[in-house]
Amino acid sequence: MFFYVSKIFWMIAAPSTLLPLIALAGLAVSLRWRRLGMTLATLGVVGLLLIGLGPFGRMLLVPLEGRFPPYSEDGRRVDGIVVLGGSELPGISAARGQPSFQESAERILAMGELARRYPQARIVVAGGSGRLGESPMQEADVVRMALPQIGLAEERVTFETASRNTEENARLAKALVKPGPDENWLLVTSAYHMPRAVGCFRAAGFPVTAYPVDFRTTGNPGYFRLFSSVAEGLGFFELALREWIGLSVYYFTGRIGSPLPGPQPG
Structure with missing residues:
Protein backbone atom coordinates (compact mmCIF):
# COMPACT_ATOMS: atom_id res chain seq x y z
CA MET A 1 0.00 0.00 0.00
CA PHE A 2 2.82 2.40 0.92
CA PHE A 3 4.39 1.95 -2.52
CA TYR A 4 1.18 2.74 -4.40
CA VAL A 5 0.25 5.72 -2.22
CA SER A 6 3.71 7.26 -2.65
CA LYS A 7 3.61 6.89 -6.43
CA ILE A 8 0.10 8.34 -6.80
CA PHE A 9 0.90 11.20 -4.41
CA TRP A 10 3.94 12.26 -6.41
CA MET A 11 2.08 12.10 -9.72
CA ILE A 12 -0.13 14.90 -8.40
CA ALA A 13 2.25 16.74 -6.06
CA ALA A 14 5.16 17.15 -8.49
CA PRO A 15 5.44 20.93 -9.09
CA SER A 16 5.57 20.47 -12.87
CA THR A 17 2.10 18.90 -12.58
CA LEU A 18 0.59 20.74 -9.63
CA LEU A 19 1.40 24.32 -10.64
CA PRO A 20 -0.02 24.08 -14.19
CA LEU A 21 -3.13 22.45 -12.70
CA ILE A 22 -3.49 25.39 -10.32
CA ALA A 23 -3.10 27.84 -13.21
CA LEU A 24 -5.67 26.01 -15.33
CA ALA A 25 -8.07 25.77 -12.41
CA GLY A 26 -7.64 29.48 -11.87
CA LEU A 27 -8.60 30.23 -15.48
CA ALA A 28 -11.68 28.07 -15.12
CA VAL A 29 -12.67 29.66 -11.82
CA SER A 30 -12.17 33.16 -13.26
CA LEU A 31 -15.14 32.62 -15.54
CA ARG A 32 -17.32 33.01 -12.46
CA TRP A 33 -15.12 34.50 -9.75
CA ARG A 34 -12.62 36.62 -11.62
CA ARG A 35 -10.47 37.83 -8.74
CA LEU A 36 -10.07 34.39 -7.16
CA GLY A 37 -9.46 32.74 -10.50
CA MET A 38 -6.83 35.21 -11.61
CA THR A 39 -5.11 34.90 -8.24
CA LEU A 40 -4.86 31.13 -8.66
CA ALA A 41 -3.69 31.45 -12.28
CA THR A 42 -1.02 33.96 -11.28
CA LEU A 43 0.10 31.74 -8.41
CA GLY A 44 0.57 28.82 -10.77
CA VAL A 45 2.47 30.75 -13.44
CA VAL A 46 4.65 32.73 -11.03
CA GLY A 47 5.38 29.57 -9.06
CA LEU A 48 6.59 27.81 -12.21
CA LEU A 49 8.85 30.72 -13.11
CA LEU A 50 10.29 31.14 -9.62
CA ILE A 51 10.98 27.43 -9.13
CA GLY A 52 12.18 26.92 -12.69
CA LEU A 53 14.54 29.87 -12.95
CA GLY A 54 15.48 30.46 -9.32
CA PRO A 55 18.28 28.65 -7.46
CA PHE A 56 15.94 26.75 -5.13
CA GLY A 57 16.48 23.30 -6.64
CA ARG A 58 20.23 23.66 -6.39
CA MET A 59 19.95 24.94 -2.83
CA LEU A 60 17.92 21.89 -1.81
CA LEU A 61 20.24 19.40 -3.53
CA VAL A 62 23.54 20.68 -2.11
CA PRO A 63 22.98 19.57 1.52
CA LEU A 64 21.83 16.14 0.34
CA GLU A 65 24.87 15.63 -1.88
CA GLY A 66 27.23 16.94 0.78
CA ARG A 67 26.00 14.63 3.51
CA PHE A 68 28.38 11.81 2.58
CA PRO A 69 31.85 12.63 1.19
CA PRO A 70 33.21 10.86 -1.89
CA PHE A 215 26.61 14.31 -8.36
CA ARG A 216 24.33 16.98 -9.85
CA THR A 217 25.90 20.07 -8.23
CA THR A 218 29.40 21.45 -7.65
CA GLY A 219 28.61 21.86 -3.95
CA ASN A 220 27.95 25.58 -4.37
CA PRO A 221 24.25 26.46 -3.95
CA GLY A 222 24.66 29.48 -6.25
CA TYR A 223 22.17 31.71 -4.47
CA PHE A 224 22.30 34.36 -7.20
CA ARG A 225 22.76 32.09 -10.22
CA LEU A 226 19.65 31.40 -12.26
CA PHE A 227 18.95 28.30 -14.30
CA SER A 228 19.07 28.69 -18.08
CA SER A 229 15.55 27.33 -18.57
CA VAL A 230 12.42 26.65 -16.55
CA ALA A 231 12.61 22.96 -17.45
CA GLU A 232 16.16 22.64 -16.07
CA GLY A 233 15.32 24.37 -12.80
CA LEU A 234 12.13 22.37 -12.36
CA GLY A 235 14.09 19.16 -12.85
CA PHE A 236 16.52 20.10 -10.07
CA PHE A 237 13.75 21.26 -7.75
CA GLU A 238 11.59 18.15 -8.21
CA LEU A 239 14.56 15.83 -7.73
CA ALA A 240 15.45 17.52 -4.45
CA LEU A 241 11.88 17.97 -3.24
CA ARG A 242 11.05 14.33 -3.85
CA GLU A 243 14.08 13.24 -1.85
CA TRP A 244 13.34 15.57 1.08
CA ILE A 245 9.73 14.36 1.16
CA GLY A 246 11.00 10.77 1.00
CA LEU A 247 13.32 11.37 3.94
CA SER A 248 10.50 12.89 6.00
CA VAL A 249 8.02 10.13 5.22
CA TYR A 250 10.56 7.37 5.82
CA TYR A 251 11.54 8.92 9.15
CA PHE A 252 7.99 9.43 10.47
CA THR A 253 6.94 5.94 9.38
CA GLY A 254 9.96 4.34 11.09
CA ARG A 255 11.77 3.25 7.93
CA ILE A 256 14.90 5.20 8.86
CA GLY A 257 16.16 6.13 12.32
CA SER A 258 17.22 9.72 11.62
CA PRO A 259 15.61 12.54 9.62
CA LEU A 260 18.87 13.03 7.70
CA PRO A 261 21.24 10.05 8.07
CA GLY A 262 24.92 10.85 7.85
CA PRO A 263 28.32 9.24 8.42
CA GLN A 264 28.71 7.49 11.75
CA PRO A 265 31.56 8.55 14.04
CA GLY A 266 34.64 6.41 13.53
Missing part, protein backbone atom coordinates in the same frame (compact mmCIF):
# COMPACT_ATOMS: atom_id res chain seq x y z
CA TYR A 71 34.60 7.43 -1.05
CA SER A 72 38.30 7.11 -0.26
CA GLU A 73 40.31 3.99 0.47
CA ASP A 74 40.60 3.36 4.21
CA GLY A 75 42.63 0.14 4.13
CA ARG A 76 39.70 -2.13 4.92
CA ARG A 77 38.91 -5.16 2.81
CA VAL A 78 35.86 -4.71 0.59
CA ASP A 79 33.71 -7.84 0.84
CA GLY A 80 30.82 -6.73 -1.30
CA ILE A 81 29.25 -4.01 -3.41
CA VAL A 82 25.53 -3.18 -3.55
CA VAL A 83 24.40 -1.10 -6.51
CA LEU A 84 20.90 0.34 -6.31
CA GLY A 85 18.74 0.30 -9.43
CA GLY A 86 16.76 3.23 -10.73
CA SER A 87 19.03 4.47 -13.51
CA GLU A 88 17.63 2.05 -16.09
CA LEU A 89 15.08 2.82 -18.82
CA PRO A 90 13.39 -0.57 -19.35
CA GLY A 91 10.81 0.62 -21.88
CA ILE A 92 13.38 2.17 -24.22
CA SER A 93 15.77 -0.76 -23.69
CA ALA A 94 13.06 -3.24 -24.68
CA ALA A 95 12.00 -1.22 -27.71
CA ARG A 96 15.52 -0.54 -29.00
CA GLY A 97 17.19 -3.79 -28.06
CA GLN A 98 20.07 -2.12 -26.24
CA PRO A 99 20.58 -0.95 -22.65
CA SER A 100 19.40 2.60 -22.02
CA PHE A 101 19.98 4.65 -18.88
CA GLN A 102 19.12 8.06 -17.53
CA GLU A 103 21.43 10.56 -15.82
CA SER A 104 22.24 8.26 -12.89
CA ALA A 105 24.02 5.76 -15.15
CA GLU A 106 27.19 6.50 -13.15
CA ARG A 107 25.94 3.79 -10.79
CA ILE A 108 26.58 1.19 -13.50
CA LEU A 109 29.93 2.68 -14.48
CA ALA A 110 30.99 2.64 -10.82
CA MET A 111 29.97 -1.01 -10.54
CA GLY A 112 32.32 -1.94 -13.39
CA GLU A 113 35.19 0.06 -11.95
CA LEU A 114 34.75 -1.32 -8.43
CA ALA A 115 34.47 -4.88 -9.74
CA ARG A 116 37.90 -4.51 -11.31
CA ARG A 117 39.38 -2.80 -8.26
CA TYR A 118 38.05 -5.45 -5.84
CA PRO A 119 38.05 -8.76 -7.75
CA GLN A 120 37.22 -10.72 -4.58
CA ALA A 121 34.10 -8.67 -3.76
CA ARG A 122 30.57 -9.96 -4.22
CA ILE A 123 28.40 -7.71 -6.38
CA VAL A 124 24.67 -7.23 -5.95
CA VAL A 125 22.32 -5.14 -8.09
CA ALA A 126 19.20 -4.34 -6.05
CA GLY A 127 16.04 -3.25 -7.81
CA GLY A 128 13.01 -4.74 -9.50
CA SER A 129 10.68 -2.10 -10.88
CA GLY A 130 9.51 1.21 -9.44
CA ARG A 131 6.61 1.53 -11.89
CA LEU A 132 2.96 1.36 -10.95
CA GLY A 133 2.09 -0.73 -13.99
CA GLU A 134 3.86 -3.63 -15.63
CA SER A 135 7.24 -2.96 -17.19
CA PRO A 136 8.39 -4.58 -20.45
CA MET A 137 11.70 -5.39 -18.75
CA GLN A 138 13.02 -5.46 -15.23
CA GLU A 139 15.81 -3.14 -14.20
CA ALA A 140 18.00 -6.22 -13.75
CA ASP A 141 17.47 -7.21 -17.39
CA VAL A 142 18.74 -3.83 -18.56
CA VAL A 143 21.83 -4.14 -16.37
CA ARG A 144 22.48 -7.64 -17.74
CA MET A 145 22.46 -6.21 -21.25
CA ALA A 146 25.04 -3.60 -20.22
CA LEU A 147 27.49 -5.95 -18.45
CA PRO A 148 29.52 -6.77 -21.61
CA GLN A 149 29.87 -3.04 -22.29
CA ILE A 150 31.57 -2.48 -18.91
CA GLY A 151 33.62 -5.68 -19.12
CA LEU A 152 31.90 -7.47 -16.26
CA ALA A 153 31.00 -11.16 -16.40
CA GLU A 154 27.38 -11.91 -15.52
CA GLU A 155 28.35 -14.73 -13.14
CA ARG A 156 29.98 -12.16 -10.85
CA VAL A 157 26.71 -10.32 -10.31
CA THR A 158 23.77 -11.35 -8.12
CA PHE A 159 20.44 -9.67 -8.92
CA GLU A 160 17.75 -8.80 -6.39
CA THR A 161 14.68 -8.31 -8.57
CA ALA A 162 11.70 -7.96 -6.19
CA SER A 163 12.24 -4.58 -4.53
CA ARG A 164 10.26 -1.50 -5.61
CA ASN A 165 11.65 1.22 -3.36
CA THR A 166 14.67 2.00 -1.19
CA GLU A 167 13.35 0.34 1.96
CA GLU A 168 12.74 -2.88 0.04
CA ASN A 169 16.17 -2.58 -1.64
CA ALA A 170 17.84 -2.74 1.77
CA ARG A 171 15.67 -5.42 3.34
CA LEU A 172 15.66 -7.80 0.39
CA ALA A 173 19.36 -7.29 -0.40
CA LYS A 174 20.23 -8.25 3.16
CA ALA A 175 18.06 -11.36 2.97
CA LEU A 176 19.72 -12.31 -0.32
CA VAL A 177 23.40 -11.88 0.57
CA LYS A 178 23.29 -12.47 4.36
CA PRO A 179 26.28 -10.24 5.13
CA GLY A 180 28.55 -11.24 8.00
CA PRO A 181 28.90 -8.95 11.03
CA ASP A 182 32.48 -8.01 10.18
CA GLU A 183 32.06 -7.62 6.42
CA ASN A 184 32.55 -4.29 4.67
CA TRP A 185 30.03 -3.58 1.91
CA LEU A 186 30.03 -0.53 -0.35
CA LEU A 187 26.70 1.02 -1.27
CA VAL A 188 26.58 2.68 -4.69
CA THR A 189 23.79 5.14 -5.44
CA SER A 190 23.30 8.77 -6.42
CA ALA A 191 24.78 11.26 -3.95
CA TYR A 192 21.46 13.03 -3.35
CA HIS A 193 19.83 9.65 -2.55
CA MET A 194 22.61 8.38 -0.29
CA PRO A 195 21.24 9.67 3.08
CA ARG A 196 17.91 7.86 2.67
CA ALA A 197 19.58 4.75 1.24
CA VAL A 198 22.11 4.47 4.07
CA GLY A 199 19.33 5.06 6.60
CA CYS A 200 17.32 2.18 5.13
CA PHE A 201 20.30 -0.20 5.14
CA ARG A 202 21.08 0.68 8.76
CA ALA A 203 17.45 0.09 9.73
CA ALA A 204 17.58 -3.28 7.98
CA GLY A 205 20.67 -4.26 9.99
CA PHE A 206 22.94 -4.12 6.96
CA PRO A 207 25.79 -1.64 7.69
CA VAL A 208 27.29 -0.19 4.50
CA THR A 209 29.99 2.25 3.45
CA ALA A 210 28.74 5.04 1.21
CA TYR A 211 30.07 5.25 -2.34
CA PRO A 212 28.15 8.26 -3.73
CA VAL A 213 28.08 8.89 -7.49
CA ASP A 214 25.97 10.90 -9.92
